[in-house]
Amino acid sequence: MNRRTFLLGVLGTPLVLASVRGRATSPAHAGAASSGAPKGKMVLAWHAGIASRWLDPQEHDGTASPDNFITILHDALIKNQGKVLYDHPALAEHFEFAEDAKSATFRLRPGVKFHNGEPVTPADVKFTYEQYRGAKADVLKNMTQGLEVVDDRTVRFHFHKPFLDFPLIFGTANVCGAAWIVPAKYYQQVGPDRFKQQPIGAGPYRLVRQEPGVRLEFEAFTDYYRPVHVKSFTVLSVPEDATRAAMLERQEADIIYLVPGELIDTVRSISGVTLAPVLSGSWWLEFPGFQNPKNPFHDKRVREAVSLALDRRAINDAETGGMGKPTGNWINDDVQYALSWPEFEPNIPRAKQLMKEAGHANGVDVDWLTPVPNYFSRGERVIAQLREIGIRTRLQVMERGVFLQRLQGGLKEWPGVQIIMNGARIGGSWANWYESMFTCGGFNAKDFFCVQELDAKFAQYQQSTDPAERQLLAEEVQRAILEEYYFVPVFRHAFVNAIGPRIAAATWQDVFQTITTGYAYPWEDIQLKGA
Numbered sequence: 001m002n003r004r005t006f007l008l009g010v011l012g013t014p015l016v017l018a019s020v021r022g023r024a025t026s027p028a029h030a031g032a033a034s035s036g037a038p039k040g041k042m043v044l045a046w047h048a049g050i051a052s053r054w055l056d057p058q059e060h061d062g063t064a065s066p067d068n069f070i071t072i073l074h075d076a077l078i079k080n081q082g083k084v085l086y087d088h089p090a091l092a093e094h095f096e097f098a099e100d101a102k103s104a105t106f107r108l109r110p111g112v113k114f115h116n117g118e119p120v121t122p123a124d125v126k127f128t129y130e131q132y133r134g135a136k137a138d139v140l141k142n143m144t145q146g147l148e149v150v151d152d153r154t155v156r157f158h159f160h161k162p163f164l165d166f167p168l169i170f171g172t173a174n175v176c177g178a179a180w181i182v183p184a185k186y187y188q189q190v191g192p193d194r195f196k197q198q199p200i201g202a203g204p205y206r207l208v209r210q211e212p213g214v215r216l217e218f219e220a221f222t223d224y225y226r227p228v229h230v231k232s233f234t235v236l237s238v239p240e241d242a243t244r245a246a247m248l249e250r251q252e253a254d255i256i257y258l259v260p261g262e263l264i265d266t267v268r269s270i271s272g273v274t275l276a277p278v279l280s281g282s283w284w285l286e287f288p289g290f291q292n293p294k295n296p297f298h299d300k301r302v303r304e305a306v307s308l309a310l311d312r313r314a315i316n317d318a319e320t321g322g323m324g325k326p327t328g329n330w331i332n333d334d335v336q337y338a339l340s341w342p343e344f345e346p347n348i349p350r351a352k353q354l355m356k357e358a359g360h361a362n363g364v365d366v367d368w369l370t371p372v373p374n375y376f377s378r379g380e381r382v383i384a385q386l387r388e389i390g391i392r393t394r395l396q397v398m399e400r401g402v403f404l405q406r407l408q409g410g411l412k413e414w415p416g417v418q419i420i421m422n423g424a425r426i427g428g429s430w431a432n433w434y435e436s437m438f439t440c441g442g443f444n445a446k447d448f449f450c451v452q453e454l455d456a457k458f459a460q461y462q463q464s465t466d467p468a469e470r471q472l473l474a475e476e477v478q479r480a481i482l483e484e485y486y487f488v489p490v491f492r493h494a495f496v497n498a499i500g501p502r503i504a505a506a507t508w509q510d511v512f513q514t515i516t517t518g519y520a521y522p523w524e525d526i527q528l529k530g531a
Contacts, residue, residue, distance in 0.1 A: 038220035038231035039531035042503075044520070045238040045247050047258035048374050049213050051401030052196040058128070059192070060177030061404050062135025062436045062443040064281065064425045064517050067173045071521040072218055072233065074201035076179035077106050077125065078171040080516040086171035086428050091120055091181060091202060101162035101465070104170075108153045113223050114183045115206035122155035127184035129157075135436060135443040136169050136176040162465050168336070168428035174517055175432045204228045204524035213237060229527040239374050245498075248273060254500040254528075255511065255520055260377055264321045264496060272501025276508035277323040280495035280518035281425035284330035285382070285488040288414050288448040295417060296366075301358040303485035306419075307344050308351035309389045310382065316491045319378045323494035329478065330489040334515070336429040337474035341482055344489065351389045363390020367416035370396040372423045373403050379421050382490070393419060410446030423493070427516040430474050434458055438481065454480055504529045
């Protein structure tokens with residue numbers, strides 16, 4: 001029984017715990033020199049500001065944003081890549097997850113190096129894991145008894161009890177950064193603040209210049225264990241939609257992220273340009289502090305009215321040219337134990353009736369509606385639709401790094417009555433979504449929502465080793481969130497990007513290979529025409 005069969009058994013059927021060890025292996029790849037030296041220059045126009053902390057996997061936000069950067073600069077023991085959800089062997093050529101789920105052993109590839117020429121060692125793995133302080137750090141550390149350096153290429157993780165979710169958490173880049181190895185000696189020498197300015201990783205590109213928040217310049221790391229095809233890679237922060245489109249047309253950018261609905265036809269018409277409508281994250285509305293009786297969203301009828309006011313198909317058509325997917329759940333349907341739920345239909349008369357029954361016949365005032373930056377137009381569409389049932393609010397605009405920091409700060413960062421239009425693409429398991437976005441104390445929820453009954457079921461889920469029980473609990477928790485309208489799903493959007501004519505690609509999927517995020521990694525696989 002191979003490692004994948006083992007994990008599917010552990011996580012999906014009751015027949016597992018008697019199985020043999022699971023393992024993953026990947027053949028070593030030749031270095032870049034074997035396929036010719038890297039050539040040319042590639043430019044990515046990033047659609048928001050750039051937070052320097054995204055260059056340090058130790059401070060992972062628990063969202064997709066850091067993925068774009070850590071996959072350029074760093075590498076992990078195992079990771080999501082292409083159609084592999086979480087267990088693609090990277091710095092580790094081989095790993096074993098014990099049959100009792102109480103240990104995991106990783107063996108490093110021979111000769112892997114950091115950008116400063118130092119070897120990647122089990123000591124670096126141990127330091128990275130033990131010092132990790134980003135998303136999921138509390139879960140990992142509460143479950144981990146210790147790390148054992150077995151030999152000069154092998155490290156073993158020991159858990160206090162069966163930790164069935166370990167591979168899913170550890171290997172999913174948009175969930176957790178603990179698998180992304182930093183050089184222990186250098187990190188301790190310079191400290192976290194300087195590391196964010198002068199990071200050293202083991203990924204396909206090394207950083208050669210940074211203008212904080214604005215520009216990152218990378219160069220191919222020729223000692224990477226896989227071929228890197230493009231020599232120079234620049235990432236520019238370009239929040240203005242029209243500017244990104246103009247850069248693509250002038251061939252000042254080779255890939256741009258986020259083509260808004262109103263520019264889709266314009267960008268599509270540019271000669272040599274290919275649209276990349278990646279079906280990506282789910283979007284939903286949340287009501288921080290709704291448990292306060294003074295908050296109008298304390299009343300379920302108001303939350304349900306919000307849902308009934310939304311014309312999700314109109315939002316999908318306007319924002320993504322109809323290439324997204326209206327959905328009934330706020331959790332993507334391609335992760336473990338995600339609950340299938342019917343699409344919510346608009347019903348303005350019923351929404352108005354619920355507002356009246358809740359004592360708000362004249363409507364309510366909400367201080368702010370804040371969408372994930374830079375998706376402000378979809379926030380404006382929601383505001384217009386809510387106005388139809390008397391919910392009056394304004395759009396709050398902020399930079400993405402600030403938005404994520406404020407999520408992690410809890411209710412004190414969101415005074416008054418608030419609606420957040422959140423969005424995420426989290427891989428692995430439904431549990432990664434719940435733990436980060438809903439549970440009381442979650443990395444991106446803090447004290448927003450503290451539904452003790454659901455948190456108790458989630459704790460039971462985490463303790464269980466019975467796959468049937470785990471799935472039942474997962475579905476009960478999701479069903480309660482949807483039936484009580486604690487979160488109001490909007491749609492699963494198409495992250496519409498565009499690829500310029502200099503990129504060698506027969507289809508857009510050749511560049512946007514992964515099914516676990518909207519971004520264009522693995523970066524080392526991208527090639528330029530004629531290079």
